[in-house]
Amino acid sequence: MGEYYIRCGACFDGVHEELRENVGILVRENRIVRAERELPCPRGTEVVDLSHLTVTPGLIDAHVHFDFLSNQTGGPGARFLASDEMKTLTLLYNARQSLKRGFTTVRHAGGKISTFGAVDVKRAVDAGLFQASRLVVVAHAVSTPGCHTDASTYFRGNPHLSDALQGLYPNIGSGADFARAAARREIKYGADVVKLMVTGGFASPNDGPEDMQLEEDEIRAVLDVARHMGKPTTAHVYTARMVSLLAELGITGVEHASMLDGAALEKLLANGTYVVPTFVPYEEIIREDREMLDKKTPEFRAKLLKYAAQLRQGRQVLVDAILNTELLAGYGTDIVSLYPNYDCWREFKAWRDSGIPALRTLRAATSDNAKILRRPELGSIAPGQLADLSGWDRDLLEDHEALSHCAFVMKDGRVVDQTEEP
Ligand SMILES: [Zn+2]
Structure with a gap:
């Protein structure tokens, strides 16, 4: 220096x-x-x-999962079966790659490290031990058995094995008290953001994006704890109905919101709730790219096809909002399959292919993301x-x-x- x-x-x-x-x-x-x-x-x-x-x-990616290698999965569940140490080292590896590619800050949006290895990597990078992207960390999302992020469902054919694996992951449980305890533990051990797994997902084996996977009392419990502790909150969420509820309940932001409608958008705007829309994982269905679609897992592909119309409608609502409203929209790739996790540039292409101008896209990846990450000295x-x-x-x-x-x-x-x- x-x-x-x-x-x-x-x-x-x-x-x-x-x-x-x-x-x-x-x-x-x-x-x-x-x-x-x-x-x-x-x-x-x-x-x-x-x-x-x-x-x-320096660009900012507000939604990455860096604790595994998405282009080398080794089959369903492999991401879950690796040791915490291997997942932690992989996170560091990916953060070194993203830095060399111009993304100086990334938000790790939660992963499968059962310890707080993600927080340790953040601290090691901040201390100058490694040259890597600066990290903002969701350590583990607050989630429920069988939900989108519960990778033990890959082994549900054997309940003993599945239960044992679920037990290794600290933030999967039921009830408002459990949710409160999980949120407090995240904050205690250094998470920057408290995340909730509110709906099911696309990449996971046995649920769907319309499933409500946390009950309202569980959601309220987490949001109250984080608010009282001064921590921002975000949620994995797809449906317009749940986006509306979360905005009304005062969540700081939402991830994906891929099936957004006009009424839910109004709620986001009225409550000042940000969105990180993560276009990349849905590009194959939006662009009808059959070749890339065929490379996704059968369950991922089947769900994308089932919800194709809603995803296309939601994309249009998001793009119109980015172009025409004051919606705070962040840049986040959310790569979990097909490409290396550190390919943060791909969201730029997805926004551009969706008709959003280049500098508007770059504003999302810089000063808007700095607001979302609450790091005003960046971007x-x-x-x-x-x-x-x-x-x-x-x-x-x-x-x-x-x-x-x-x-x-x-x-x-x-x-x-x-x-x-x-
Ligand atoms: Zn994600």
């Missing part, structure tokens, strides 16, 4: 949806000191010449902000896959070595 003068080809500041030319950024230690057009370079300052690149704030290029910067050599405005190649990364005022393997 030292002092750098960064000469930008073009610059997106994370807030204003415009590219400015001839911007110079002065970085001292881990902070941005100045960022202006035609900024003179102070004598003796090391120049980083990015005049061939478009510079953005924009301005004096006083943390010096997280990414540089891109492809045409961000026209090329829907432009984020698939990152040419420069700085995190906390340090230039990241992108060549280091793996």
Whole structure:
């Protein structure tokens, strides 16, 4: 760390949806000191010449699952059967890959590590032990037996085995008291966000997106605990009905909301609830990409086909809201199959293919996500902000896959070595 003068080809500041030319950024230690057009370079300052690149704030992915390798599953349940140590190391591996690809911060939206390994990885990265994306952590979602995140259902043909495996996972249980205790434990051991598994899902083996998997008293219990402890809340949720209920109950945000309708959108807007819509996992059904659809597991594919019409309607509601309302919408990939978990660039393509302009998409991945993560010192290029910067050599405005190649990364005022393997 030292002092750098960064000469930008073009610059997106994370807030204003415009590219400015001839911007110079002065970085001292881990902070941005100045960022202006035609900024003179102070004598003796090391120049980083990015005049061939478009510079953005370090990007933020608000919805990743980094504790496994989604393109190497080894069959259903393998993710669950690995040791906590292996899952924790895998999380670190993925966070190192995402950093080299220009995503300086990610929110791990919950996983299958039964310990608080995700919090440990966050602490190790913050302490400078590893060069990796900065983490904001949901350790474990508060969930119920047989729900979307209960991987022991893969072994439900053998109840003894399934019960034993479920017992290893601390946050699966029933009742408002259980939910309260689970939320308190998450907060005690360092989770940044308390997450609820409210509806079923698509990738899981024996449930559906319309299933309500937490009862209202359980939901209220978790939201009360988090509110009283000053922690934000979010939920895995698909249906318009449950999105409406959660917004009314005062949840901070929701994930997916993929079957949203106009009435539920009004509730989100009225309550100031954010959405991280995670387009990537549904792209195959939205775009009718039969080849990629066939690569998903049979249960995942069958559910996508069953709910195709609702997913397409929900997508349109979300896109219209992003373009035409004040909805706070975050950028989150949620890769759990087909691609490497750290392919955070793919949500950019999904937003662009959905008709959302490039700089609007990048605003979601920068200053809007900084609001969602409650990290105001991230996500924009301005004096006083943390010096997280990414540089891109492809045409961000026209090329829907432009984020698939990152040419420069700085995190906390340090230039990241992108060549280091793996
Ligand atoms: Zn997810």
